[in-house]
Amino acid sequence: MTEHKLILLTRKDCCLCEGLEERLDKLSLDELETPIKLCVRDIDSQDVSNADNARYSLEVPVLLLELDSSLIRFELPRVSPRLAEEALLSWLQKTIAGKIGKS
Numbered sequence: 001m002t003e004h005k006l007i008l009l010t011r012k013d014c015c016l017c018e019g020l021e022e023r024l025d026k027l028s029l030d031e032l033e034t035p036i037k038l039c040v041r042d043i044d045s046q047d048v049s050n051a052d053n054a055r056y057s058l059e060v061p062v063l064l065l066e067l068d069s070s071l072i073r074f075e076l077p078r079v080s081p082r083l084a085e086e087a088l089l090s091w092l093q094k095t096i097a098g099k100i101g102k103s
Contacts, residue, residue, distance in 0.1 A: 004036045004100075006092070007064040009043045009056050019081055027089050034100055036065070036092075065099050074099045101103040 008024060010017035021040055029036045035060060041047045043060050056062045063076040076095055 004034060004098075005039050005066040006036045007047065007066055008038065008040045008062050009052070009062040009064065010040055012059045014060055016081060020039060020061045020063075020079060023083075023085055023088055026085050027092070029092070030092050032053050032089075032096065034044065036096065057094075064081055 006024070006029065008017075008021055009086065010021060024038055029038055043053055043057055045061075061079075065074045065076055067073070076099075079088065079091070
C-alpha cells in the first residue's frame with residue numbers, strides 16, 4: 001500500500017504553526033478514506049530543500065500532500081486558524097479526495 005504524507009512546514013516560535021500542528025495531532029488521519037501520515041518539518045532545517053525554503057519561508061504554516069513516495073506533491077489551501085478539529089478533519093477529507101482524484 002502506498003503511503004501518503006501530509007507535510008506541515010512550520011517555523012519555531014510561530015503561533016499559527018504551533019496551533020495547526022496541535023489541531024492536526026488530535027486528528028485520526030489514518031482513519032480518513034485515504035489514510036495519511038503527518039510529517040512536521042521546520043522550514044529552516046536541513047530536512048527542507050533550498051527550493052522549498054525559498055518558496056515557502058514567508059508563508060508558514062504550509063500543508064503539502066505528498067502521494068506515491070514523493071513523486072506527486074500538491075500544496076493545499078491555507079487552513080483557517082478558526083477551523084475546529086471536526087471541521088478540519090472534514091476539510092482535509094474533502095481536499096485530499098479532490099487532489100487524489102486529480103493525480
